[in-house]
Amino acid sequence: MGIFSSRYESVQLGSASNLDSTVFDLSGPEMRYKILDYIGSGKKEGARLVTGRNRIGKQGYFIQPNAFANVTDEMKIAREEIFGPVQSILRLETEKEVIRRVNATHYRLGSGMFMSDMGRAVPMDVTVEAESFLELRLDFE
Structure with a gap:
């Protein structure tokens, strides 16, 4: 899981027009709340957060990429498409x-x-x- 942690911790936030950016902001507050709900659901249902955190910065709608391990088929983060920076890792x-x-x-x-x-x-x-x-x-x- 270390490979995911090191990659996700080194992301470059920015505009989609900036070629150096690897993570772009979300479309708005509704999307941010929806993705934060998925992250909370993963934690609540017992998945292990390998890397990630909620919000980044005070400007825009950035969320650092999150990776969850110990995900099971029954968990919401495994069953639904998130359309945000949340990865479910199933072994x-x-x-x-x-x-x-x-x-x-x-x-x-x-x-x-x-x-x-x-x-x-x-x-x-x-x-x-x-x-x-x-x-x-x-x-x-």
């Missing part, structure tokens, strides 16, 4: 478990996974029912 052991979980979600607009053995990921892009499916190599050691 899966087998390809069948990945496919079952992705295909059991309601929305399936986009899915992604990190694997250390990309050879295991190749057949999954055929069996996962999502608009887009992202496979990334990441060494967990």
Whole structure:
């Protein structure tokens, strides 16, 4: 989980027109409240906040990216699309478990996974029912 912490802690806040910015402000206060509700829900339901915090700065509607571990399928942050800087990390052991979980979600607009053995990921892009499916190599050691 350290890789998420270090990346998320080093974000550059700013305007979408600034090429050095990696995190942009939200569309307004309603969106900020909605995302803060998801963050609160994740904490309340028992997910572990790996990195992140609520609001950043006094200007605009910035929220630092948040990553949750120990997320289960029943949690609100796993079931719903958040459209904000909140990531739910679920640890899966087998390809069948990945496919079952992705295909059991309601929305399936986009899915992604990190694997250390990309050879295991190749057949999954055929069996996962999502608009887009992202496979990334990441060494967990």
